[in-house]
Amino acid sequence: xxxAAALVCFAANSLLARAALREGRADxxxxxxxxxxxxxxxLALLAAARRRPLAGxxxxxxxxxxxxxxxxxxAYVRIPTGVGALLLFPAVQVTMIGVGVAQGARPTRRQxxxxxxxxxxxxxxxxxxxxxxxxxxxxxxxxxGVSWGVYSLRGRTAKEPLGTTGDNFxxxxxxxxxxxxxxxxxxxxRLGVEGAALAIVSGALASGGGYTLWxxxxxxxxxxxxxxxxxxxxxxxxxGGVLVLGEPxxxxxxxxxxxxxxxxxxxxxxxxx
Numbered sequence: 001x002x003x004a005a006a007l008v009c010f011a012a013n014s015l016l017a018r019a020a021l022r023e024g025r026a027d028x029x030x031x032x033x034x035x036x037x038x039x040x041x042x043l044a045l046l047a048a049a050r051r052r053p054l055a056g057x058x059x060x061x062x063x064x065x066x067x068x069x070x071x072x073x074x075a076y077v078r079i080p081t082g083v084g085a086l087l088l089f090p091a092v093q094v095t096m097i098g099v100g101v102a103q104g105a106r107p108t109r110r111q112x113x114x115x116x117x118x119x120x121x122x123x124x125x126x127x128x129x130x131x132x133x134x135x136x137x138x139x140x141x142x143x144x145g146v147s148w149g150v151y152s153l154r155g156r157t158a159k160e161p162l163g164t165t166g167d168n169f170x171x172x173x174x175x176x177x178x179x180x181x182x183x184x185x186x187x188x189x190r191l192g193v194e195g196a197a198l199a200i201v202s203g204a205l206a207s208g209g210g211y212t213l214w215x216x217x218x219x220x221x222x223x224x225x226x227x228x229x230x231x232x233x234x235x236x237x238x239x240g241g242v243l244v245l246g247e248p249x250x251x252x253x254x255x256x257x258x259x260x261x262x263x264x265x266x267x268x269x270x271x272x273x
Contacts, residue, residue: 003217003229009210011236014085015244016202017076022245026195028073029187033180034196036069037173038203043166046212052160057167059175061154066172067147070179071140078137080247082238086125086260087138089234090118091145092152093267099153107267114266121259125252161215169208231264 017035020026026034047054075084094115097107107115126138151168158164183189238257241247 002213006210006213006217007229007233007236009206009213010230010233011085011240012206013072013202013210014076014081014088014237015240016198016206017073018081018084018241019245020195020198020202021073021076024190025192026199027184027187027189027191028070028077029180029183030189030191031195031199031202032066032069032073033173033176034199035073035203035207036066036169036176038200039208040166040169040173040203042204042208043162043169043212046208047162047166050162052163054163054166054170056158056160056164057171058154059171061151061168062171062175064147064151064154065168066175066179068144068151069172069176071144071147075137075140075144078134079141080253081241081245082234082247082253082257083125083138084141085234085237086253086257087122087141088145088148089230090122090260090264091142092149093264094118095146095149096153097267099149111267114263116263117266118260118263121256121261121263124259125256162212165211165215231261234261 017031020031021028044054072084072088075087079087097105097111097115101107126135155161155164155168235257238253242249
C-alpha cells in the first residue's frame with residue numbers, strides 16, 4: 001500500500017502541474033519556485049520530527065533537481081499529461097544507462113533491446129505531424145528526464161536519503177527564487193490562489209511525501225522490483241489526464257505507451273533473466 005501511494009504521488013505531479021499550467025492558474029516560474037520551496041519545507045519538518053539533520057546534499061545535485069523541475073513546468077504548458085509522463089520516464093532510464101556505459105558498465109542485450117524499443121516508441125509519439133506532442137514541449141520534457149537521471153545517479157550513494165534529499169531541496173530553493181524573480185521581471189507572470197495551492201500540494205505532498213514514502217519502501221521491495229513498479233507511473237499519469245483533466249485519449253498515445261513501457265520494462269529486467 002505504501003508503494004502504491006508513492007507511485008500515485010509521482011503520477012500526481014504530472015496531473016497537478018498540467019492542471020495549474022494548462023489553464024494559466026500559474027506561470028512556470030512561480031509554479032516551480034513554490035513547488036521546490038514547499039518540498040523543502042515539508043522535508044525539513046519531517047527531518048526535524050525524526051531528528052535527522054539536513055545534510056549530504058550538493059549544489060550540483062540541487063542544480064540538477066531545479067533543472068528537472070523547471071523544464072518539467074515549462075513542458076507542461078505545451079503538452080498533455082500522458083505525453084509528458086511517457087517522455088520523462090524513458091529519458092531518465094536512457095540517461096542513467098548512458099552514464100553507466102560511459103563509466104564502464106556493460107548493459108545486457110536485453111537492456112540494449114529495451115533502450116531501442118523505448119526510443120522507437122518515443123519516435124512514434126513525437127513523429128513530425130503528430131498533434132499530441134508539441135516539439136518544444138517534448139524537448140523540454142526530455143531535458144527534464146535527463147536532469148532527473150543525473151540527479152538520481154548522484155543520489156545513489158546517499159547514506160541518509162531523507163536528509164540528503166531535504167538538503168538538496170533547500171539548496172534548489174535558494175537557486176530557484178532569484179531565477180524565478182528574474183523570469184517574472186522579464187516575462188511577467190500570473191499566479192492565482194488555485195495555482196499556488198496546486199504548486200504547494202505538488203511540492204509538499206506529491207514530491208516531498210512521495211519521495212519519503214518511496215525511500216521507506218525500497219529496502220523492502222528490493223531495487224529490481226522497485227524499478228519495475230515505477231513503469232506504472234506514466235500509465236497512471238496518462239489515465240489521470242484522461243479521467244481527471246478530460247484530455248483526449250488518442251490511438252497514438254495508447255500505442256506509443258505500450259511500446260515505451262515495454263522497452264523500459266526490458267531495461268529494468270535482471271541480467272540473464
